[in-house]
Amino acid sequence: MLSHMLRAAAGLFKPPSFVGGATATSNNGGNFNVSLTALTGGLASAPSQDDLVIVVTAVGDDTACDVSGYTLIATVSTTISTLWIGRKFMGATPDTSLTVTGSGTNTQGAAAIAYVWRGVNTTTPMDVTTTTSSATNTGIPNPPSITPVTQGAVILAAGSVGYDSTSRTLSSSSLSNFFNATANLSGGNTDATAGVGWRSWTSGAYDPPAFTLSGSDSTLFMSCAATMALRPK
Secondary structure: OHHHHHHHHOOOOOOOEEEEEEEEEEOOOOOEEEEOOOOEOOOOOOOOOOOEEEEEEEEOOOOOOOEOOOEEEEEEEOOOOEEEEEEEEOOOOOOOEEEEOOOOOOOEOEEEEEEEEEOEOOOOOEOOOOEEEEEOOOOOOOOOOEOOOOOOOEEEEEEEEEEOOOOOOEEOOOOEEEEEEEEOOOOOOEEEEEEEEEEEOOOOOEOOOOOEEOOOOOOOOEEEEEEEEEOEO
């Protein structure tokens, strides 16, 4: 602990680097895969050993769509929207894909984002406890405040939306490399959208602005959100 504090005071922590992201969706309730060999937006098209894969999933239901072999970071649920976030460090032979557990029914869409990082602390990847929030009368996720403790930490904000309407997407002008994944079903079913982005941290608390939702919001929509901090090596 003392060594950690001394390195932080000396400014020796290099912030993690964004390797890239990928998305996938399911409209039939079955399991589905996210490729890890066609990443975009970052340093590489595939992860290397010790890279950290963050998975963000959204489903139009109150049951999470998880990923086997991934450690839970956070899960948040409402009646028609569940956000699940997990993590896994890549081994000597990095995975080429990951499999998301489907919703189990073709009336509930599911969406997933793989978000890959390099230079994360392999012993304590999460700098502080992840914060979460939910809302039952809006489709606009509002990630809560977080206060990292390690110089060089990177903040990630994620959200999910459940709705029955035309396709909706999420975005944020305050976050870098924002990825959106939308599973849009035919009328009468529950659609799902997931979104995640990041920003560097310098000091104090950071409260990410609410995401932007395309189209009109509705009190019939529901949303979930989480804010997390990655600790550098």
